[in-house]
Amino acid sequence: MMRSPxxxxxxxxxxxAGCGSVPxxxxxxxxxxIQSLRSSDIAPMAVGAFVKDTKMPARQDKSVVxxxxxxxxxxxxxxxxxxxxxxxxDLEAAGKLDxxxxxxxxxxLTINELSTGIGTGTGALGxxxxxxxxxxxxxxxxxxxxxxxxxNFVGAVAIPDAINHYQSLYQELAEKLLxxxxxxxxxxx
Amino acid sequence: MRRFKQGALAPAIACVFAVIMLSGCAxxxxxxxxxxxxxxxDKVTVANPKPVQLLFEFQTKGVGNGRATDFLKTExxxxxxxxxxxxxxxxxxxxxxALLHIVINNVVLTDDAFSKGFTTGLTLGLAGxxxxxGYICTVDYLAGGTKKIEQVTRDVIYGNIGAKEAxxxxxxxxxxxxxxxxxxxxxxxHALNDLARNPEFPK
Numbered sequence: 001m002m003r004s005p006x007x008x009x010x011x012x013x014x015x016x017a018g019c020g021s022v023p024x025x026x027x028x029x030x031x032x033x034i035q036s037l038r039s040s041d042i043a044p045m046a047v048g049a050f051v052k053d054t055k056m057p058a059r060q061d062k063s064v065v066x067x068x069x070x071x072x073x074x075x076x077x078x079x080x081x082x083x084x085x086x087x088x089x090d091l092e093a094a095g096k097l098d099x100x101x102x103x104x105x106x107x108x109l110t111i112n113e114l115s116t117g118i119g120t121g122t123g124a125l126g127x128x129x130x131x132x133x134x135x136x137x138x139x140x141x142x143x144x145x146x147x148x149x150x151x152n153f154v155g156a157v158a159i160p161d162a163i164n165h166y167q168s169l170y171q172e173l174a175e176k177l178l179x180x181x182x183x184x185x186x187x188x189x
Numbered sequence: 190m191r192r193f194k195q196g197a198l199a200p201a202i203a204c205v206f207a208v209i210m211l212s213g214c215a216x217x218x219x220x221x222x223x224x225x226x227x228x229x230x231d232k233v234t235v236a237n238p239k240p241v242q243l244l245f246e247f248q249t250k251g252v253g254n255g256r257a258t259d260f261l262k263t264e265x266x267x268x269x270x271x272x273x274x275x276x277x278x279x280x281x282x283x284x285x286x287a288l289l290h291i292v293i294n295n296v297v298l299t300d301d302a303f304s305k306g307f308t309t310g311l312t313l314g315l316a317g318x319x320x321x322x323g324y325i326c327t328v329d330y331l332a333g334g335t336k337k338i339e340q341v342t343r344d345v346i347y348g349n350i351g352a353k354e355a356x357x358x359x360x361x362x363x364x365x366x367x368x369x370x371x372x373x374x375x376x377x378x379h380a381l382n383d384l385a386r387n388p389e390f391p392k
Contacts, residue, residue, distance in 0.1 A: 025255025028262075029280065031244050031290045031329075038286065093242070095282040149252075164252045171253065 021063070021070040022163065024079075027086040029093030030171050036179045037094035043189040044098035045091065045131070048106040050084025053128070056109065064114040066162040067155055071114070080109035083127060086170045090178060102134045103187060105177075111144060116162040121149045123162070125169040129177050131186050139186035145172035218368040219359035221345035227378040233385035235274055235392045241287045241330075243269055243278040248294040257295075257369075264370050265291055268377040274385050288331040291377060298323040298345065318350045326376035328384055332391055340384040344372040 052061035061079050063072045075081040084107060091097040111126030124146045131139035147165050152158040177183055245265045247257035269278045269289065278289065298321040323345050330338045346368045347356045355361060362368045384390055 025259050028246055028253075028255070028258055029244055031246075031288070034244070034282075034288070035331075093244070093280065093282060160249070160254070160256070161252075163256070164249055164254045167255050168253045 021072050023072050023074040024082065024163070024167055026074060027082075027089050027167075027170060029089050030175060033090035033171070033175050033178050034094045036175065037091070037096050040184050041189055042096055042178075042184060042187040043103060044096045044101050045103040045105055045187060046099050046101045047084055047088040047091065047097070048104040048132075050080045050087075050107040050109070050127075052078065052080045053108050053110045056112070060112050061109060064112060064166065066114060066116040066159050066166070069159050069163075071163060071166060079112055080107070080127075083107060083109060083125075083170055083173065086174045087177065090174050103131065103138075105129065105131050105187075110142065114162060114166050116158055117151045118153050118158075119151050121151045121158070121162050121165060123147050123166050123169050125173050127173060127177075129183070131183065133186075139183050141180065141182060143173060143176045143180070145169045145176060147172070216365070217349040217355075217361060218365045219347040219349060219356050219361050220368050220371050221347070221359050223358060224342065224344050224372075224375050224379060226375060227382055231382065232272075233274070233382050235385060235390075237392070238274055238276045239285070239287060239391060240283040241275040241278050241289045242282050243275075243280060243289050243291070245291045246293075248292060250296060251294060254295070261293070261369065261373050264373045265377055268374050269381065272378065272381040272385075274381055274390075285333050286331070287333065288329075290329040290331070291380075292327045292329075293373060293376065294325045294327070296323045296325065318348075319353055319356050320348050320350075321356075322346050322348075324372050324376060326373075326380050328377070328380040330384055330390070332389070336389065338384060338387050338389055340380045340387075342376040342380040342383070344376050346372060 052058070061073075062077050063070050064079075065071070073079045073082045075085050087105060087107070088097060106129070108128040109126075110128055111124050113122070113124040115122045124144060126142065126144035128142050129139070130137060147169060149161065149165050152161065243266065245258060245262050247254045247261055249257070266278065269275060269291075275289065282288075323343065326342045326344075328340045328342075332338070345359075346365075347359050348365075349355060362371060385392075
């Protein structure tokens with residue numbers, strides 16, 4: 001790993017000091033969501049706007065902090081947009097995405113929290129989802145995903161752990177939406 | 190190519206690395222030679238490879254690790270293509286719903302990696318340390334989107350720090366990047382080959 005003393009210094013600063021900003025990796029389609037969608041009668045749908053709640057401070061949509069590392073969204077500097085892309089990726093991988101559908105799912109990011117304590121790490125992600133069909137509201141619900149995990153004194157372990165758990169909140173929230181009984185009823189063919 | 194960051198995976202190695210870095214000790218990665226490369230003469234061939242949707246996820250202690258997934262997905266795709274068992278594997282769904290789901294889970298095999306690294310750091314490497322990270326590769330194949338065949342393979346990466354002899358039954362590699370790519374290629378190739386031996390695998 002250490003190709004030169006300079007690389008060692010750079011790596012040391014990232015691992016030990018843990019400074020700087022890190023974009024969240026792009027979401028990979030979840031097999032759980034795909035199987036869940038395939039086993040349902042959900043019709044293909046379009047993904048509309050995903051925005052932050054007006055009550056949420058703008059910085060909360062742009063970044064979360066794990067110790068001294070700032071985690072940012074790779075999608076238009078917005079975690080709300082990132083959440084929309086997670087839903088889109090899962091729908092597409094299951095063959096349930098149709099940009100021309102008259103059924104549109106949209107979301108408003110309401111909770112975006114991450115805490116990387118020495119003893120315990122916690123994260124929460126919440127959104128208000130709506131589904132419209134030919135412009136008529138057919139589904140309207142708040143959903144939240146929460147996680148708690150063992151913390152670690154060593155930043156080189158704690159920070160990647162926090163990033164992994166934080167990213168998995170998006171998958172968990174998307175799966176909650178796509179497997180929600182009311183959502184499935186509303187989105188049925 | 191995206192540079193692989195120490196700590197993005199290999200938690201035991203990262204833990205030791207973090208607490209001894211200031212001592213200037215070097216880390217030497219080794220790959221367990223129990224699994225080894227899949228030999229060409231052992232490869233299973235299929236007459237009519239079928240299209241498949243490929244999903245890959247790297248996990249650290251059971252939790253998705255997006256950075257490592259990004260880092261290794263080309264390696265996994267290359268191994269799947271190289272197996273010759275599937276036609277045009279890719280992320281898009283295929284007409285008959287066939288799905289190949291590959292998960293590599295990185296688990297810590299060495300207890301108390303922190304104190305080991307601390308001791309090595311304090312003695313400027315004289316008290317050497319060897320830590321081990323385990324990797325469990327699970328390959329699920331859903332033929333026609335429903336019938337599931339599963340195959341599991343395992344491998345180990347060792348991190349040797351300070352004045353410590355090489356771990357037995359392991360080969361030294363030049364970097365941690367090469368180590369993780371090596372175990373990924375080996376685990377996926379062997380798992381797919383074993384999968385193809387299953388009588389239920391479509392040939």
